[in-house]
Amino acid sequence: MIGTGLRAFFALAIAIGFGFVGPAQAGATFDKVKQAGTLVCGVNPGLAGFGQPDNQGNYKGLDIDVCKAIAAALFGDPGKVKYVPLTAQQRFTALQSGEIDILSRNTTWTLQRDTELGLNFGPVVYYDGQGFIAPKKLNVKSAKELNGATICVQPGTTTELNLADYFRANKMTFKPLVIEKLDEVVAAYFSGRCDVYTTDRSGLASTRIARAQNPDDHVILPEVISKEPLAPVVRQGDDQWNDVVRWVVYALIEAEEVGITAKNIDEKLKSEDPGIKRMLGVTPGTGKSLGLDDKWAYNAIKAVGNYGEIFERHVGKDSPLKLDRGINALWTQGGLMYAVPIR
Amino acid sequence: MADIEHELGRELPVPAARPRPRTHGPIGWLRANLFSSLFNTFLTLIALCLLAVTIPPIIRWGLVDAVWSAPDGLACRGADGQEAGACWAFVGDKLRFILFGRFPYDEQWRPLLVVAIFVGLIVASCDRRLWGRRLVGLWLAGFVAVGVLMWGGVLGLTYVDTSLWSGLPLTLILAVVGMLFAFPLGILLALGRRSELPAVRAVCVAYIELVRGVPLITVLFMASVMLPLFLPSGLTIDKLLRAQVAFILFAAAYLAEVVRGGLQAIPQGQIEAADALGLGYWRRTRLIVLPQALAMVIPPLVNTFIGTFKDTSLVIIIGLFDLLGTVNAALADANWQGFYVEAYVFAAAIYFGFCFFMSRYSLMLEREFNQSRQH
Structure with missing residues (x-):
């Protein structure tokens, strides 16, 4: 009941929103942020690994580190971020209305959002995708064998639609067991009320680690039935601001590729590699083009580490989620993370 | 005489009246409130059965088998991954x-004090002797204190x-x-x-x-x-x-x-x-x-x-x-x-x-x- 009300209201809010999303003045956001001295960053109220307050109330996570890196690049201080927790319904209006400067909240990049909502997406920071988890004893090797299966799914998100699309495209049938609350849908799966549970693969992995009596008794099927590229988002109309976000993320990815970490970055300042010298500002130039200090990339990497470090710390092997790098590995290791040249 | 005897004789065999049911004391209370009629007795028994079935597992979950300290969630679950009691x-x-x-973590004594002020104000409002201007004054002072504690920025408190x-x-x-x-x-x-x-x-x-x-x-x-x-x-x-x-x-x-x-x-x-x-x-x-x-x-x-x-x-x-x-x-x-x-x-x-x-x-x-x- 609440869900449909919210959705109708959201649609209305967006419709009205169009009128207000004209092309903003060039540089408006960039200047505003520089002047304010704080980055206002829209984040998830609580999603393990991506954005979540710890016991002391400090936000931690992969999306959070993107905000910290940008603040470090702008001000030389990763602490100059104001986090605004946003629900899924609020997030785009908060960005459109100028309440936040950047949205770093596990948001999927789609055509409709990029165009109709008047937004611009930065580089993808996590490639997610919807998958299935099944008990090993079912002996299912592929999602193609799931014809007639009972499938646990949460309503209201694209997850439910992707599921229906996939089964229709493969001419299979399924019985959906639709449960609103994450806790209950997971409990339903583990108690055997459904054969398979579907959600984003990062969610499946964390559920398997944290809730399964024995994680090895469950397999995540190889099929990825949707593409969920998660990226930071800014308003359209301020290209300079968009550039800052874009290049800070690229610097984090590039740093991993050339082996710069938060720890060894000061040694790397002495490196003879012209690429590293350019990126870290030893050879000046890149900062001026972005309207930042030449130390922008140095400050960002020093604050949060390179992309690989961020990944392992929050969602990878050093975190409770224990996700594999998978397609989020560098392009040199068969993944999709590829930074365009910083020069 | 015979009439009198006759009448006395009629009165003599009056049996001793049964004592009135007790209406006070624990037994009297039970009788009056829980077992006053057949139907109520039946309801009482059903309720007792329900309590007997539900209360022990709740106590076992919440107190007896509960885990009071653990480093993380896995430690709260047994070897089989099941939660024995409340974590x-x-x-x-x-x-x-x-x-x-x-x-801010180091400043959390401030919201703690705010909660105490609110509880204090609410309790003070129960005291009839304070009603009137004094209570209004108390609330105003309370609000100022709450504002100062939450916002800070004055008196050396960080904003x-x-x-x-x-x-x-x-x-x-x-x-x-x-x-x-x-x-x-x-x-x-x-x-x-x-x-x-x-x-x-x-x-x-x-x-x-x-x-x-x-x-x-x-x-x-x-x-x-x-x-x-x-x-x-x-x-x-x-x-x-x-x-x-x-x-x-x-x-x-x-x-x-x-x-x-x-x-x-x-x-x-x-x-x-x-x-x-x-x-x-x-x-x-x-x-x-x-x-x-x-x-x-x-x-x-x-x-x-x-x-x-x-x-x-x-x-x-x-x-x-x-x-x-x-x-x-x-x-x-x-x-x-x-x-x-x-x-x-x-x-x-x-x-x-x-x-x-x-x-x-x-x-x-x-x-x-x-x-x-x-x-």
């Missing part, structure tokens, strides 16, 4: 976050942005400030609805019907999602303030109808008597009408207050971390997955404490104010 270690680990949320206010203090601020502002507004609306001036009446009726016609969640949504779109770019009104105003406006409409019920119950004779004494509209309302009307509607008033208190949990949908918001955020921790029952039981206990207090307070007020009508 209170989770609540313990997250206690400060659940209560105070994102308020804390409202976006970091969270947990129990936020819930209390939203509820208490909401009620205190909504109450006078509600009275004005109720008076306005019964006004003889058509314009005033129309505005009040339209307002009340409009606000009562939409769910609170849409009012909050309007305040947090729609409002910023109508404001010039760059101008943002504090999110907490928006939610607080939405609460006040919403609660006022409901209170107005409760108060109107009381107003309608005042006999016309009272008003005529006040007129005969030469009292004007405002003095008549303040001295004669409202005291009687409000005393009559204490139960529904407190009902609305309790509802408002619990409605504060809806701010979760606009991204404010009230008590339930911090509980939900705590539940997202990957180290402690799946301890929903423990977290919600803890939150429920806090909500129950406040709501139960309010309902007892309402009973006390009813006794105080309605003595004149008890015979």
Whole structure:
């Protein structure tokens, strides 16, 4: 009941929103942020690994580190971020209305959002995708064998639609067991009320680690039935601001590729590699083009580490989620993370 | 003689009367309340059976088998991955976050003091000797103290942005400030609805019907999602303030109808008597009408207050971390997955404490104010 009300209201809010999303003045956001001295960053109220307050109330996570890196690049201080927790319904209006400067909240990049909502997406920071988890004893090797299966799914998100699309495209049938609350849908799966549970693969992995009596008794099927590229988002109309976000993320990815970490970055300042010298500002130039200090990339990497470090710390092997790098590995290791040249 | 003997003889065999059933003492109480008839005995036995079935497992889960300290969620579950008892270690680990949320960790004595001030003010309001100007003064001083403690920026306290206010203090601020502002507004609306001036009446009726016609969640949504779109770019009104105003406006409409019920119950004779004494509209309302009307509607008033208190949990949908918001955020921790029952039981206990207090307070007020009508 609440869900449909919210959705109708959201649609209305967006419709009205169009009128207000004209092309903003060039540089408006960039200047505003520089002047304010704080980055206002829209984040998830609580999603393990991506954005979540710890016991002391400090936000931690992969999306959070993107905000910290940008603040470090702008001000030389990763602490100059104001986090605004946003629900899924609020997030785009908060960005459109100028309440936040950047949205770093596990948001999927789609055509409709990029165009109709008047937004611009930065580089993808996590490639997610919807998958299935099944008990090993079912002996299912592929999602193609799931014809007639009972499938646990949460309503209201694209997850439910992707599921229906996939089964229709493969001419299979399924019985959906639709449960609103994450806790209950997971409990339903583990108690055997459904054969398979579907959600984003990062969610499946964390559920398997944290809730399964024995994680090895469950397999995540190889099929990825949707593409969920998660990226930071800014308003359209301020290209300079968009550039800052874009290049800070690229610097984090590039740093991993050339082996710069938060720890060894000061040694790397002495490196003879012209690429590293350019990126870290030893050879000046890149900062001026972005309207930042030449130390922008140095400050960002020093604050949060390179992309690989961020990944392992929050969602990878050093975190409770224990996700594999998978397609989020560098392009040199068969993944999709590829930074365009910083020069 | 024979007649007398005959009569005596008739009286002699009177059997000793059975003792009247005991009506006091524990056994008497049991007999009177639980076993007074066959049907009641039957109900009592059924209830006892239900309690016997449900209570022991709850105690075993919540106390006997409970885990009171553990480094993370896995340690709370046994080797088979099943939770044997409640994992209170989770609540313990997250206690400060659940209560105070994102308020700077080293400064959390400030919201703690705020909660203490609120509880102190509420308890002080129960003391009849303080009623009157002194209580108003006490509340004003309390509000100033709460503001100073939460915002800081003066007296050497560091400034804390409202976006970091969270947990129990936020819930209390939203509820208490909401009620205190909504109450006078509600009275004005109720008076306005019964006004003889058509314009005033129309505005009040339209307002009340409009606000009562939409769910609170849409009012909050309007305040947090729609409002910023109508404001010039760059101008943002504090999110907490928006939610607080939405609460006040919403609660006022409901209170107005409760108060109107009381107003309608005042006999016309009272008003005529006040007129005969030469009292004007405002003095008549303040001295004669409202005291009687409000005393009559204490139960529904407190009902609305309790509802408002619990409605504060809806701010979760606009991204404010009230008590339930911090509980939900705590539940997202990957180290402690799946301890929903423990977290919600803890939150429920806090909500129950406040709501139960309010309902007892309402009973006390009813006794105080309605003595004149008890015979």
